[in-house]
Amino acid sequence: GENVEQHPSTLSVQEGDSAVIKCTYSDSASNYFPWYKQELGKRPQLIIDIRSNVGEKKDQRIAVTLNKTAKHFSLHITETQPEDSAVYFCAARTWGYGNKLVFGAGTILRVKS
Amino acid sequence: DTAVSQTPKYLVTQMGNDKSIKCEQNLGHDTMYWYKQDSKKFLKIMFSYNNKELIINETVPNRFSPKSPDKAHLNLHINSLELGDSAVYFCASSPPSGVSTDTQYFGPGTRLTVL
Numbered sequence: 022g023e024n025v026e027q028h029p030s031t032l033s034v035q036e037g038d039s040a041v042i043k044c045t046y047s048d049s050a051s052n053y054f055p056w057y058k059q060e061l062g063k064r065p066q067l068i069i070d071i072r073s074n075v076g077e078k079k080d081q082r083i084a085v086t087l088n089k090t091a092k093h094f095s096l097h098i099t100e101t102q103p104e105d106s107a108v109y110f111c112a113a114r115t116w117g118y119g120n121k122l123v124f125g126a127g128t129i130l131r132v133k134s
Numbered sequence: 135d136t137a138v139s140q141t142p143k144y145l146v147t148q149m150g151n152d153k154s155i156k157c158e159q160n161l162g163h164d165t166m167y168w169y170k171q172d173s174k175k176f177l178k179i180m181f182s183y184n185n186k187e188l189i190i191n192e193t194v195p196n197r198f199s200p201k202s203p204d205k206a207h208l209n210l211h212i213n214s215l216e217l218g219d220s221a222v223y224f225c226a227s228s229p230p231s232g233v234s235t236d237t238q239y240f241g242p243g244t245r246l247t248v249l
Contacts, residue, residue, distance in 0.1 A: 053236045055236070055237070055238075057240075059175075063242070063243075064224060064240040064241060064242050064243055065177065065224070065240050066240070067237055067238075067239075070236065070237065072236075108175055110177060114236070120165060120182070120228055120236070120238070121179055121182065121190050122179065122238060123179075124176070124177040124178070126174075126175075126176055127175045127176070127177075
């Protein structure tokens, strides 16, 4: 089955700097890769996603890149702000198995002001 | 007007008890899920239902039994609770086939503490 590895497990950046979180997946048939943000005590919320027919997607300060050959995808946050502090999860889905998402272990992002 | 809702938000109970968590979505989605988030924040799928039919059943003890009375509701019943069941349980849902079956929307979570 699918396995998703996520790095780093914790990341501290200064406000205004960029943050990059990387994930690798094992199943080459995976075709959908969402990123979720979870604030303390709250639900995971989708912040951006990418499908396997696209190499990059941007939404304001957030971007995701996908390298299908290498089976890895990354989240890029530019001009970080204190409210970006949260746990970020990547996930991968292999079509045909009930829309099952396999999550990475999460990255705790701390933005220092 | 909450999209995916769960009750209760907190559940504290003794080992050996039986408890239920309820989930409802008003998004018109066909598919619903239960996830378990452990103390290390790891999110793992437990079950998924599509139009009241079980489609994903991960390696979960059979003390856990999901029930979907209709496609807007997915409840989770847990028998003979154990200490290791302490976690946050999230319900989620995703849109009907043909629209987009990708995005999953999570409920607020139920924090279960077994003493």
